[in-house]
Amino acid sequence: MRDFLPRPAIAPAAVWTFPTPRRARLSNGIEMMIFELPGQHVISAHLVLDVPLNAEGRDIEGVATICARTLDEGTLRHDGDEFAELLETEGAGFGVDLSLSGLQAVLDVPASHLDRALELFAEAVTEPSLADRDVNRHVQLRLAEIEQAQANSSQIASIAFRAAIFEETRRAARMNGGEPATVRQVSPQAVGAFHHDHFGPAGTTLILAGDFAEDPIAGAERSLGSWRNNDQRRVVAEEPAAGIRRMVLIDRPGAVQADVRLGGFGIDRLDPRWSAISVASYAMGGAFLSRLNAILREEKGYTYGVRMNFGPLRTGGSFAVQGSFRTEVVADALAITRELITVDQAPFTSQEVDDAVAYFTGVSPLRYATADGVADQAATQILAELPEDYVDRSLALLRSVTPDAATEAYRSVVNPDELTLVVVGDAERLADPLRATGFPDLEVRTPDFEETQL
Amino acid sequence: MWGMTSGAPTQLGYPIVQYTLANGLRVISSPDHLAPSVAVNIWYDVGSRDEEEGRTGFAHLFEHVMFQGSGHVASGQHIALLQAAGAVVNATTWFDRTNYFETLPTGGLDLALWLEADRMSTLLDALTQENLDNQREVVKEEKRQRYDNVPYGDVMELLNALTFPADHPYGHTTIGSMEDLDAATLEDIHAFFRLHYVPNNAVLSIVGDVEPDDAFERAETYFGQLTPGAPPTKPEAGPLGPLSGTPRTETSGKVPAPALYLSWRLPALGGRNFDAVDLAFSILGHGQTSRLHKQLIRRTEHAESAGASTMGLIGGNSFGFSYARARDGISPEQLEEETVELIDQLLTDGPTEDELRRAKAQFERHWLHELARVDSRADALGEYATLHGDPYLINSRIADITAIDKDEVQTAMREWFRPEQRAALIYRQERS
Numbered sequence: 001m002r003d004f005l006p007r008p009a010i011a012p013a014a015v016w017t018f019p020t021p022r023r024a025r026l027s028n029g030i031e032m033m034i035f036e037l038p039g040q041h042v043i044s045a046h047l048v049l050d051v052p053l054n055a056e057g058r059d060i061e062g063v064a065t066i067c068a069r070t071l072d073e074g075t076l077r078h079d080g081d082e083f084a085e086l087l088e089t090e091g092a093g094f095g096v097d098l099s100l101s102g103l104q105a106v107l108d109v110p111a112s113h114l115d116r117a118l119e120l121f122a123e124a125v126t127e128p129s130l131a132d133r134d135v136n137r138h139v140q141l142r143l144a145e146i147e148q149a150q151a152n153s154s155q156i157a158s159i160a161f162r163a164a165i166f167e168e169t170r171r172a173a174r175m176n177g178g179e180p181a182t183v184r185q186v187s188p189q190a191v192g193a194f195h196h197d198h199f200g201p202a203g204t205t206l207i208l209a210g211d212f213a214e215d216p217i218a219g220a221e222r223s224l225g226s227w228r229n230n231d232q233r234r235v236v237a238e239e240p241a242a243g244i245r246r247m248v249l250i251d252r253p254g255a256v257q258a259d260v261r262l263g264g265f266g267i268d269r270l271d272p273r274w275s276a277i278s279v280a281s282y283a284m285g286g287a288f289l290s291r292l293n294a295i296l297r298e299e300k301g302y303t304y305g306v307r308m309n310f311g312p313l314r315t316g317g318s319f320a321v322q323g324s325f326r327t328e329v330v331a332d333a334l335a336i337t338r339e340l341i342t343v344d345q346a347p348f349t350s351q352e353v354d355d356a357v358a359y360f361t362g363v364s365p366l367r368y369a370t371a372d373g374v375a376d377q378a379a380t381q382i383l384a385e386l387p388e389d390y391v392d393r394s395l396a397l398l399r400s401v402t403p404d405a406a407t408e409a410y411r412s413v414v415n416p417d418e419l420t421l422v423v424v425g426d427a428e429r430l431a432d433p434l435r436a437t438g439f440p441d442l443e444v445r446t447p448d449f450e451e452t453q454l
Numbered sequence: 455m456w457g458m459t460s461g462a463p464t465q466l467g468y469p470i471v472q473y474t475l476a477n478g479l480r481v482i483s484s485p486d487h488l489a490p491s492v493a494v495n496i497w498y499d500v501g502s503r504d505e506e507e508g509r510t511g512f513a514h515l516f517e518h519v520m521f522q523g524s525g526h527v528a529s530g531q532h533i534a535l536l537q538a539a540g541a542v543v544n545a546t547t548w549f550d551r552t553n554y555f556e557t558l559p560t561g562g563l564d565l566a567l568w569l570e571a572d573r574m575s576t577l578l579d580a581l582t583q584e585n586l587d588n589q590r591e592v593v594k595e596e597k598r599q600r601y602d603n604v605p606y607g608d609v610m611e612l613l614n615a616l617t618f619p620a621d622h623p624y625g626h627t628t629i630g631s632m633e634d635l636d637a638a639t640l641e642d643i644h645a646f647f648r649l650h651y652v653p654n655n656a657v658l659s660i661v662g663d664v665e666p667d668d669a670f671e672r673a674e675t676y677f678g679q680l681t682p683g684a685p686p687t688k689p690e691a692g693p694l695g696p697l698s699g700t701p702r703t704e705t706s707g708k709v710p711a712p713a714l715y716l717s718w719r720l721p722a723l724g725g726r727n728f729d730a731v732d733l734a735f736s737i738l739g740h741g742q743t744s745r746l747h748k749q750l751i752r753r754t755e756h757a758e759s760a761g762a763s764t765m766g767l768i769g770g771n772s773f774g775f776s777y778a779r780a781r782d783g784i785s786p787e788q789l790e791e792e793t794v795e796l797i798d799q800l801l802t803d804g805p806t807e808d809e810l811r812r813a814k815a816q817f818e819r820h821w822l823h824e825l826a827r828v829d830s831r832a833d834a835l836g837e838y839a840t841l842h843g844d845p846y847l848i849n850s851r852i853a854d855i856t857a858i859d860k861d862e863v864q865t866a867m868r869e870w871f872r873p874e875q876r877a878a879l880i881y882r883q884e885r886s
Contacts, residue, residue: 004526004576005676008568010539011561014490039488041464041822072742080752084742085808091815110464110819137755144758144781147710151605257598288533288543298530301591304599324599355538362540362559365489370826 016365018391019374021207024217026225028201034216035209035374043114043210044371045107046379047125047224050203052237053100054171056194060185061171062178064198066138067191068096068103073134075123080134083120092117094124098176101237101314101383108372111211115219122223130195135188142183146175150447154324156250157259157424160445164246164420165265165318172240172313200232207378210371239315241265246420247439250447251427258330258425262337263320267413268312269384275397276409277310282359283352283406284308284341285321291340292321300336302329308341314384319413327426331433334421338438342416347407357398364395463818463856466849468825470835471666473673477682478654481673482835482845483666486828492662493828494566495555496574497836499657500650502630503549503623503689503769511593511630512638514547516646518589520554521545525576529585532569539565542829547628550768551840557829560663564672571676574656577647583640590635597629605709606881613717613775616701616877623689623769652683657839661832691770694719696875706882711758711779714786715879716793718774720870723766724842730858730866731764731774736813737805737863738762738797739776743812745796746776756784756792768841774871786880794873801872804864817855 021033056063072087072094074080087094092109105125109117149155159175166173178186206224208216242265267273285292285308296306306323321341325333368374368391381390423430427444435442471483505512523529536543541558556566601607611627618625658677660669697719721727739746739762750757762776778789805813825831825848839845847854 004572005568007526007535008564010565013540013559013561016490037488039486040826041466042819042826081743081748085812088741088743088812089808089815091819093816093819108819108823110815110822112462112464113815137752140755140781141751141758144711144779148605151708151710153603255603257595257603287537289530294530297592298588301588302595304592304596324595324603326595326598355534358540359537360540362562363542365559366491366542366557366827366829369489369491369828 013362018368018377018389021378021388026201026206026221028225028227030201030224030227031205032217032220033205033207033378035207035371035378036212037209037371037374038211040210040371041111042371043109043111043208043212044375045109045118045121046207046375047105047121048205048207048379048382049103049199050234051103051198052235053098053176054238055198055235058182060182060190061174062142062183063186063190063194064103065098065177066135066142066183066186067130067194068098068105069138070130070134070191071096071105071124071128074129074131076127076129077123080131083124087117087120090117090120092120094121099383100172100176104379111213114212114216118219118223122227125199126224126227128195130188130192132188135186135191139183139186142177143180145177146180146183153252153255153257153259153424156447157261157322157422160248160250160424161261161263161320161420161422162318164248164422165243165263167241167243170240171238173243196229196231197233198235200229201227202232203234205382207375209375209378237314240313241316243420245418247442248422249427249431249434249442249444250422250424251444252424252447253426253428255327255426257324257326258423258430259324260330260334261320261322261422262334262419263318264419266310266312266317266319268315268317269386269394273409273412274312275394276401276405277413278360279353279356279398279401280348280406280410281308281310281319282356283348284410287355287359292337295336295340296323296333300329302326302333312384327429330423330425330430331437334434334439335437338416341414343407343410348403348410350403353401353403353406357401360398361395364391463852464822466825466852468831468849470845470849472845473670475653475674475678477678477680479673479677479680480657480839481670482657482659482839483664483669484659484661484831484835485665486661487663489828490560490663491557491828492560492563492660492664493555493557493832494563494570495553495659495661495829495832495836496570497657497840498552498650499655499840500552500686501548501550502626502628503691504650504686505626505630507621508634508637509642510626510634511628512634512642512646513552514628514630515590515593515635515638516643517545517547517552518593519581519586519643520573520577522585522589523580524573525579526572527569527580529580532573535569536562536566541566549624549628551837553833553836555829555833557662563660563664564676567672567676570658571680574651574653574677575680577651578644581640581643586638586640586643590638593635594632597632601629605707606713608705609715609879609881612703612705612879613715613877616703616879617697617717617719617773618771623691624767624771624773648683649686653677653680654682655686657836659832659835659839661835662828689769693722693770696870696872697877698875700874701877702880703878704880704882706884708884709881711781712786712883713777713779713881714789714793715881716776716790716876717879718871718875720764720772720774722770722772723768726858726862727866727869728766728772729855730862731870732766733810733813733855733858734800734805734863734867734871735762735764735774736816737809738800740813741816745800746778746793749796750778750789750792754792756781757789786882790878797871797873801864801867804860807860810860810863814856818852821851
């Protein structure tokens with residue numbers, strides 16, 4: 001055996017900070033943030049609209065999604081096929097993103113094509129035709145998409161979980177794209193009205209990131225600066241609230257695995273416990289050798305992977321242990337999970353805290369090295385009302401987390417005896433073992449969430 | 455302007471330097487100091503095409519074993535140590551390769567290289583039956599989660615079987631079968647490691663905040679002592695011609711909509727004819743202006759989704775496919791008829807100049823995106839060095855694609871992408 005070198009030490013990381021944007025304001029009040037990123041040949045443009053999903057009428061939820069998806073199906077100047085052809089000829093990609101706190105239209109385009117692509121992008125957002133036929137088609141496609149989701153174990157679990165952990169009247173309890181009953185009610189008139197009432201320059205931000213061929217402000221002013229909407233209505237984002245604890249088993253007869261969600265209502269990034277909870281959740285279910293994954297995957301071989309995630313919203317949020325386990329071991333996996341997530345006798349250690357801090361600190365430069373990575377984060381911060389230097393601040397706060405603070409924050413949010421459980425799998429084989437494992441009040445349901453007897 | 459693009463194609467000039475160690479390990483360096491991070495990426499020239507009969511899924515199972523410890527690293531510690539250095543770590547297995555990669559702050563580069571070298575040389579010292587059995591279960595869970603428990607999860611397997619003979623290197627999928635996974639033994643792992651996991655069968659790419667001389671010196675330090683193996687022979691798979699006799703399969707399952715899948719045998723990666731036929735697939739089925747989208751989604755509204763793309767492979771042939779999911783009341787046969795008609799039109803008239811320009815513009819953005827991050831750039835370098843023997847090609851891909859004209863697309867289609875050269879898979883809804 002030849003000599004082997006000892007394991008090398010890690011040299012200290014160079015100082016890194018999140019890029020600082022240049023700011024500008026278009027003549028109609030749109031705020032601009034420009035991130036100059038050398039070497040990033042694909043420009044990422046995000047137009048962030050302060051339109052929370054609770055702006056939708058309760059009976060037509062899904063209207064924001066249909067509206068956003070129909071934006072690039074033709075404009076007042078160019079019909080559908082022509083518009084798409086113009087955009088794709090520029091090598092541009094157009095997309096939309098809908099979250100509870102707001103809407104985004106997103107453009108990716110090689111830097112040399114930015115000017116022309118931005119004009120087309122602005123057309124789609126400010127003067128889409130939203131034609132009857134296109135709206136109706138997108139309604140049908142959304143309904144088909146829901147059917148796809150209801151055939152997918154993991155998606156069924158996520159949908160049922162949000163329905164349980166958020167108080168049922170709140171928008172957060174229902175799918176962002178709307179549920180079948182309300183999507184069916186979305187008409188072309190409703191979509192036109194939604195665009196007319198909510199799309200406008202007030203409260204809107206344009207984020208541009210990349211290696212620009214020329215200063216992009218003039219082009220942005222030409223494309224978006226003259227957009228006006230005197231009828232634009234601003235809606236205050238609704239705060240979600242916690243639902244009542246439930247234990248739901250959704251039946252997929254014959255399924256070889258079960259998807260599990262075990263969790264509850266959580267906290268947001270502005271909560272003073274956020275950095276401590278980030279550390280705790282990484283140690284519990286974020287790292288490869290997290291407490292959960294080390295046992296359930298690496299020791300037991302029960303799963304391809306199990307995680308604990310905290311999903312922050314603008315206010316409040318959610319958290320869950322989630323994974324997919326073969327049917328035979330689901331009850332045992334849950335019993336082990338409940339033990340592991342109870343930290344009273346096993347507080348987080350300084351090693352766990354150090355590892356978490358090193359991980360979050362180390363991955364940041366890579367995560368924010370590209371145009372879309374930076375623009376995406378800047379947009380997230382706007383929608384969550386976080387400061388411009390949020391990433392730097394949060395990394396500094398992370399470094400001050402102590403093991404006690406991590407344990408304390410975790411215990412204040414995660415009460416293992418009060419968690420909501422959603423399991424999607426073969427109910428005939430799962431119901432009794434789950435009841436015997438300490439989930440006696442199981443409700444058994446079908447994938448479209450109708451109650452069933454078992 | 456109508457039909458005109460507003461800028462010239464982007465000229466790329468990523469710096470690329472190569473160096474081969476005495477043991478045959480090829481090292482590629484591409485410095486980029488914009489962020490204090492470095493990507494380490496190893497391509498081993500082994501994939502599911504190298505698997506033996508009765509051992510499908512083995513290359514992928516082996517990939518999992520690579521994280522179970524080595525001579526100086528405890529089980530699971532490879533990822534744990536790297537994550538604690540701020541790294542994003544993973545590995546993937548595909549038909550033509552297995553790649554292992556981590557991206558981390560520059561100060562962890564030595565650790566990453568040390569860990570990779572340790573498992574390249576001493577993996578077998580740490581391997582136990584218990585570790586193998588555990589990862590076999592994990593891989594079976596992965597198969598259940600990603601294939602067996604999702605709608606349409608068996609499509610890839612069925613298309614492979616339709617497109618290539620069962621004993622062909624591409625005749626089975628990378629995930630393999632449960633029976634073969636169960637049959638894998640410790641001896642198999644030993645033999646596989648000795649044959650394929652040798653420095654002269656790998657490419658190490660180091661991209662990011664480190665200069666070439668420095669990168670090569672570190673590679674020499676950690677990998678220089680490793681002994682080479684006999685160069686593995688690649689599976690014999692002479693190029694097959696296009697499919698004939700339009701083979702068909704029907705299946706049914708708990709799926710939300712009936713669906714149609716068509717597949718073609720295509721030329722191998724690396725020639726202009728592959729690039730040309732790839733553009734034809736893009737024109738048929740990529741994006742909102744593709745012929746499939748315009749016809750099936752927008753005009754007839756017979757499909758809820760539709761598309762076409764190629765899967766480039768190096769061993770004699772590649773693979774191309776199209777799909778469409780039916781709206782209510784539409785049969786897969788109807789979708790097949792409409793798809794065939796669209797291909798016929800494209801074949802007869804050729805693409806329009808505008809279509810070709812769009813397909814090239816979309817390729818350009820996709821390629822620039824691919825190279826925008828140090829980790830995916832490192833992976834592209836590994837791919838081009840391993841499969842094509844030339845990492846410098848990443849800088850000329852856009853020019854290569856731009857140079858292909860309409861006639862070449864039509865010629866490639868006539869040879870490889872005719873409707874009668876298809877295989878068809880009809881997916882029906884199981885009625886309960």
